[in-house]
Amino acid sequence: MTTRILPAAGDADAARALSALLGQLPDAEPAAPLPDSGALLDTLARLAAGSVDELPEVVLVHERIGPVPALDLIREVALRFPAVGVVLLSSDTGPALFSAAMDSGARGLIGLPPSYEELAARVQAAAQWSAGVRRHLGRPADAPGGPGGRVVTVAGAKGGVGTTLAAVQFALAAAAAGRRTVLVDMDLQAGDVGSYLDVQFRRSIADLAGIHDISPRVLQDAVYDDRTGLALLLAPAEGERGEEVDDRAARHVVTALRGRYELVVVDCGTQVTGANAAVVEMADTAALVTTPDVVSVRAAKRMVRMWERLQVRKAEDTVMVVNRWSKHTEIQPSLIEKITKTRVAKTPVPAAFKELQPVVDAGRLQDLDNRSAVKQALWTVAGELGLLAAPADPAGADGPQAALPGRDTAGGGRASGAALAVRAAGPVARLRRGGGDRGSLGPWPRRGREG
Template sequence: MATRILPAVGDADAVRSVTTLLSQLPDAEPVAPVADSTQLVDTLARLAAESVDELPEVVIVHERIGPVPALELIREVALRFPAVGVILVTSDPGPGLFQAAMDYGARGLVALPLGYEELASRVQAVAQWSAGVRRHLGSGGDVFTGAGGTVVTVSGAKGGVGTTLTAIQLALAAQASGRATALLDMDLQAGDVASFLDVQFRRSVADLAAITDLSPRVLADAVFRHDSGLALLLAPGEGERGEEVTDRAARQIIGALRRRYEVVVVDCGAQLGGAGAAAVEMADTALLVTTPDVVAVRGAKRAVRMWDRLQIRKAEETTVVVNRHTRGTEIQPPLIQRITGTALAATAVPANFKELQSAVDAGRVHELDARSTVKQALWALAGELGLVTAPAEPRKGHGRLRGDRGAASLRRRRDGAG
């Protein structure tokens, strides 16, 4: 079987060199080269929309590709198109760059100037790896094989503002609309998703922290399948184990979930650590939940400013969700938007804890009555965010890539503080 190879090379001379060598490789089927990172991602997305089988087995990325730097581009390809093996072509094949390339998701590195033997050997190895991944995807049950699922993070301005309830109901709405959905509890020291859904579990996100190759089988072993259909990856029962989940581990875990599920909702809680920072950086949509009171709004403003200082996320790229809203309160959503400088969800969640209390106390929030105004608002929010394939009606019993700068900065500050 021929190996399809797509070169991503911006320099004209390098294009000629790469394509000439590729044409000499046995069983190679070179694809027309692309000149920049945007063209590469667009090409892969178009092919993936047809079928995962249409994707090339190997992508060759030249170190001078642009406008996105080569390593960042490799990460995006690895996360969005997990069945594609990426080879980096570089003039600096030292151990430092090799390790960095592997961390970003490359499957191999070839030195410039290109040599036939080295290129042939690396292409063959990466093509075999790609074929193995596709066999796994083909036998993985409900594996999502599109261009990559949508990741939504839900963070709290402070504790007790309704972050976990919001995350759960968004995930339930997406699942109920027919989309394969995972809910990840990244509130590592105090996660309550399991309590809200009355789940007894053995495996948690901490069990995946030290695993570098998160195959579909390994991921499936750690995921708890809830009665609602949700795939749950829960926070550790022992809060101290949350320290095992580093920012790098969080990226790998969220990337693995994103490859398997159409929608991934991440409950980040109210305390920001390296793992939570990585999640917010990776998110397609980052929500910040607040209540319309002075303390919570100040907390929201503080969180937004910190995210911006640490280069995790800009204020205008964050969406504030107002929970426990009443028309009579002095602090209304437009004022909160002006104070925080964020985007504002059009859907505000009404204050009506009485209709929630029995379900929360019983750990059965997935069974909230369809008449619940809170549930209706949160499912409407899911529709606003594009998490449902069609307007999801509440039913009883159912329910791009960013860099490492923010989490790394947070880690440096934490380590420096002792």
């Protein structure tokens, strides 16, 4: 059996040495080393989108990988892609690191510099373990694969641009389309998701920060199931508790959520912290909300450039949502796209504060009228982002699409133009760093399937 090996090493010299050694292994099919954690997770996700059988049997993680620390990266790979055997390469092979690596989900530890014999033995053991897991799964060729739920982050260029409004409406649109959705408030010191939806709950994301093994039961206790159909993981009521949620805790919580929900929508607020930067980095889609004025557009450009410097996300892989737009605005979406180098959503959200004021003041954003131009625009943007994709419903008109704004459910008549636009948007290509078409999903050719 040929063993497909995917190495990840941040150090160029280490990557070359590892590639040379892997090339000597019998029955091995090593891919070119990946330079960072983002590239590794993206590659695995693209491969898993087709079938678990397209994933490599073995992933090698060098201790100097970044920006996600090696043990955190191993934990995320093990949770999202359980049929892959992960092996850590480290100069420290002591019992403490060995125990920590095993707790994170690694299948072996190789000392640096690696010897041929040790590398061959660990790769073979991890490959045999991977093959056993895949036999145990017994997944048929046409069964759905994939890395679990999709993560979408919504951040604001500055305060007051409508970040939480957009995040809430995106989540409501996805839930109305029949997708199992959780909305996470990652604005840790000033989160208002609960206030916008008239929800008070004793638990918050801070209660999960110190838990290393987030079981389904623990997650269920922290998440509030709202009558809108959304699951909510709120920010702590005491802002100072937000410091308990660091980047490692944020990755751990979001990874646990994506294993349980189809869609994870995260309100990241307007400040860059270690926690929300980690979530933006691991997100499938990152949206940045701005308004068409000089101050906000400058803030949006500043945010995008900061993400790039921190190696969180590239500008071209960020979707800009323009809020409070009008055709008379001097700064139009095309100019914002040119200034920020981002991808601007095709549908701008109109300035219509009178529509919003009653429901915002009442803390009942879910009651925004279906005829609202703001709601129709935001739900259309949700369609552009692929958040409304759901399995075809044999029930026809009574399926998830019946809940979209503008639907004439009483008489079975036509939906409004905005609702039709939402439906027409359908699923779009996942906006990933380095993402390509289905013809370039990974370093190996797609394997044929029997039957």
